Amino acid sequence: MKDLFDKIYKDKGPLGRWASHAEGYFVFPKLEGEIANRMKFQGKDVITWSINDYLGLANHPEVRKVDAEAAAQYGSAYPMGARMMSGHTDLHEQLQNELAEFVNKEAAYLLNFGYQGMVSTVDALVSKNDIIVYDVDAHACIIDGVRLHMGKRFTYKHNDVESLEKNLERATKMAEQTGGGILVISEGVFGMRGEQGKLKEIVALKKKFNFRLFVDDAHGFGTLGATGAGAGEEQGVQDDIDVYFATFAKSMASTGAFIAGDKEIIDYLKYNLRSQMFAKSLQMQLVVGALKRLDMLRTMPELKQNLWKIVNALQSGLKERGFDIGTTQSCVTPVYLKGSIPEAMALVKDLRENYGIFCSIVVYPVIPKGLILLRMIPTATHTLQDVEETLEAFSAIRERLENGTYKRLSASVMAAMGE
Numbered sequence: 001m002k003d004l005f006d007k008i009y010k011d012k013g014p015l016g017r018w019a020s021h022a023e024g025y026f027v028f029p030k031l032e033g034e035i036a037n038r039m040k041f042q043g044k045d046v047i048t049w050s051i052n053d054y055l056g057l058a059n060h061p062e063v064r065k066v067d068a069e070a071a072a073q074y075g076s077a078y079p080m081g082a083r084m085m086s087g088h089t090d091l092h093e094q095l096q097n098e099l100a101e102f103v104n105k106e107a108a109y110l111l112n113f114g115y116q117g118m119v120s121t122v123d124a125l126v127s128k129n130d131i132i133v134y135d136v137d138a139h140a141c142i143i144d145g146v147r148l149h150m151g152k153r154f155t156y157k158h159n160d161v162e163s164l165e166k167n168l169e170r171a172t173k174m175a176e177q178t179g180g181g182i183l184v185i186s187e188g189v190f191g192m193r194g195e196q197g198k199l200k201e202i203v204a205l206k207k208k209f210n211f212r213l214f215v216d217d218a219h220g221f222g223t224l225g226a227t228g229a230g231a232g233e234e235q236g237v238q239d240d241i242d243v244y245f246a247t248f249a250k251s252m253a254s255t256g257a258f259i260a261g262d263k264e265i266i267d268y269l270k271y272n273l274r275s276q277m278f279a280k281s282l283q284m285q286l287v288v289g290a291l292k293r294l295d296m297l298r299t300m301p302e303l304k305q306n307l308w309k310i311v312n313a314l315q316s317g318l319k320e321r322g323f324d325i326g327t328t329q330s331c332v333t334p335v336y337l338k339g340s341i342p343e344a345m346a347l348v349k350d351l352r353e354n355y356g357i358f359c360s361i362v363v364y365p366v367i368p369k370g371l372i373l374l375r376m377i378p379t380a381t382h383t384l385q386d387v388e389e390t391l392e393a394f395s396a397i398r399e400r401l402e403n404g405t406y407k408r409l410s411a412s413v414m415a416a417m418g419e
């Protein structure tokens, strides 16, 4: 009989196999210093384009003050227990009410972490007779929620409304047999490539099909829409999103998340979300900190304006220089280049060491083989000078990629790996 660990000893997985060359540099890098547009990486100053601090709240003095005061007042234990048992407070309730109002829904419920909250919400919304139809490029938390589902599920081609429609036809037939309903799940903004989910078109299909829509708006909340209420507001369909989700991990620069919708639906979820019923409540300093951040989202539109000034400068600068930034419709700024994984490693090393630019790198299997995706997240704390330096650096590394420099530099890595 095999030892359970045999497969682990033999195969570290598509990313894990690069660990000996990548860890500490390409993966699990340590960015040091205060969270800002410029930080330190391995002792060197770098412009940081990989932190989801869209509105620049992470290190805002007012936010830091409130966080520190709340930590001093409550410590990090309060309240003890799960919400349902002994972890409920007036401030949790106040935050839920304010979040609901901000995203224009009747009610909201706090989640300890976005990831587990999403998994659990998908789980709670469906029973085995129901059918889930979801975008094939959905975030892992949606996929893992769907994994818990005991009934049928269909994926539709990424952001492809025709494919969604076909799958809704299949799902409708199936639901008529099982006696269940249909849940459609999309993201508000797809975090890797930056396209908005086609919420308007999805909502239009409600005229033809009977389904409920669940939207993960992690990247849209705070960055899109006239008031910052997200992709639904931006596309004028917020009212037609049945369950809205956002995390505090991005625009709110914190930890925690929430779902929002009709009161009756949120009341149901409150009593059925296993991730919240069987886990400790969001701690008070995070709740107090989120109230402060939400207040700033509401009252300081300049934060979003500053963010978009940088987004526009970066995205138009890249396009003017002929870079392929795909079809982003959000702050997420991808740059697609052609090359192998070893070339991508050499290129990113050059960017960090010689040009002081730190951005995330995404390769196969997250994107197709032969493509390199450099993903940048602009924030309100970046400056136009940061953008200019970054554009110059990108032009330089593209030239080196095209003239084979990185192929040569990466050959030694390949040889060492016996590739």
Ligand SMILES: Cc1ncc(COP(=O)(O)O)c(C=O)c1O
Pocket (backbone or CB within 6 Å): 113, 114, 115, 116, 118, 139, 141, 187, 191, 216, 218, 219, 247, 248, 249, 255, 256, 257
């Ligand atoms: C689209 C999306 N959904 C959900 C999450 C998970 O949120 P959290 O970090 O709060 O667990 C993330 C990442 O933060 C995300 O990008």
